[in-house]
Amino acid sequence: MMPGEMENLNNGEPVPDAPETEGAPETPDLEQALAAEKKRAEEYLASWQRAQADFINFKRRNEQERLEFNKFANANLLLGLLPVLDDLERAIEAIPPRFAKHDWVEGVRLVERKFKTSLEGQGVKPILALGMAFDPNFHEALRQDKGPEGMVIQEFQKGYTLNGKLLRPARVVVGNGEEDTPEQPDEQDE
Secondary structure (H helix, E strand, O other): OOHHHHHHHOOOOOOOOOOOOOOOOHHHHHHHHHHHHHHHHHHHHHHHHHHHHHHHHHHHHHHHHHHHHHHHOOHHHHHHHHHHHHHHHHHHHOOOHHHOOOHHHHHHHHHHHHHHHHHHHOOEEEOOOOOOEOOOOOEEEEEEEOOOOOEEEEEEEOOEEEOOEEEEOEEEEEEOOOOOOOOOOOHHHO
């Protein structure tokens, strides 16, 4: 309001200013109430900021879980396709040399390559096992045999990972540290 308006509100008489109360007993109470309200407002602000941070973290975590779920949603399907790939690889290995140059054999090899490429596109990668150190996180030991200790010396079934996580372990034979030497005839026969 403008100063002229103050006079109009009181029928043309000036409105008296509020009495100044220096050192009045109400001032400390007001200051305490103001301080208490400021403290309460700060607590509300801090609580609101925590809630906002929690909500942002929740959204981020939810998005990560959704992406993780989508990455591995097809794991069962892919796991079911691996035996088909195993059979296809065994069939190609079993082709007699006299048929190796036939067109249909080359067609089967192309199908195998395309199948592997499709699996790799979905994040499926073979686990390197033969000649590597045995790793129980990626290899399943079927037995031990003569060979370098702790090294994979034979692979019965390929293992695979899906986006860096184990899909199927490689089934392997592990060396036991004994030397693999050919048997020598007894010297007593002389």
